[in-house]
Amino acid sequence: MSSSKAVVILCLLALPAWAAGPNLGVPVSPNDIKAWDIDIAPNGDGLPPGRGNAIQGADLYAQACRSCHGKTGQAGAADELVGGVGSLATPDAERTAGSFWPYAPKLFDYIRRAMPWDHPGSLSNDQVYAVTAWILAQNGIIAPDTVMDSDRLPKVRMPNRGGFFVEPRDRY
Numbered sequence: 001m002s003s004s005k006a007v008v009i010l011c012l013l014a015l016p017a018w019a020a021g022p023n024l025g026v027p028v029s030p031n032d033i034k035a036w037d038i039d040i041a042p043n044g045d046g047l048p049p050g051r052g053n054a055i056q057g058a059d060l061y062a063q064a065c066r067s068c069h070g071k072t073g074q075a076g077a078a079d080e081l082v083g084g085v086g087s088l089a090t091p092d093a094e095r096t097a098g099s100f101w102p103y104a105p106k107l108f109d110y111i112r113r114a115m116p117w118d119h120p121g122s123l124s125n126d127q128v129y130a131v132t133a134w135i136l137a138q139n140g141i142i143a144p145d146t147v148m149d150s151d152r153l154p155k156v157r158m159p160n161r162g163g164f165f166v167e168p169r170d171r172y
């Protein structure tokens with residue numbers, strides 16, 4: 001048999017295995033996907049059940065957040081979470097969770113997935129609602145006893161809600 005014929009036959013033999021794909025990995029189960037599918041939309045879609053207010057959040061903040069973000073959410077080693085409301089259009093703009101973030105549900109989303117920095121994912125949903133409420137109350141955006149949950153958090157009007165706009169690309 002000529003060598004070119006041998007190559008054609010070999011290729012044909014290999015075809016069914018090829019068509020089935022490289023056969024790597026295992027199918028992802030819906031439960032696996034659910035564990036990663038935790039993003040929350042600015043309008044609050046995806047917020048889980050649970051609730052908490054700033055009074056409940058104060059203790060947790062002191063235990064789990066204060067070491068990096070400071071006693072009052074200011075002047076810690078990590079980002080300031082409090083203050084700067086009304087400063088963005090000034091030369092001393094202070095971008096904090098209170099002054100800069102336009103949607104309160106994203107605060108929940110970020111804290112649940114990323115904080116505390118040294119133990120991300122360790123907080124229960126009630127704890128995340130409570131510490132989110134603490135940050136909002138500390139910024140004067142809600143009262144300390146206002147309970148945050150999936151219904152009320154999206155209704156919080158953040159001070160910088162109107163501060164973002166879609167840049168008109170045809171300007172360039």
Ligand code: HEC
Nearest residue numbers: 064065067068078079081095096097111115116117118131
């Ligand atoms: C070990 C230090 C540490 C601890 C503890 C910690 N954080 Fe943070 N935090 C950081 C750092 C560092 C960043 C900035 C991360 C980045 O920019 O990627 C940050 C960022 C944030 C932000 C975003 C700030 C912004 O405007 O972008 C929020 C909100 C926040 N932390 C909340 C919390 C809360 C609530 C807790 C407690 C449950 C907590 N953090 C505990 C270190 C910490």
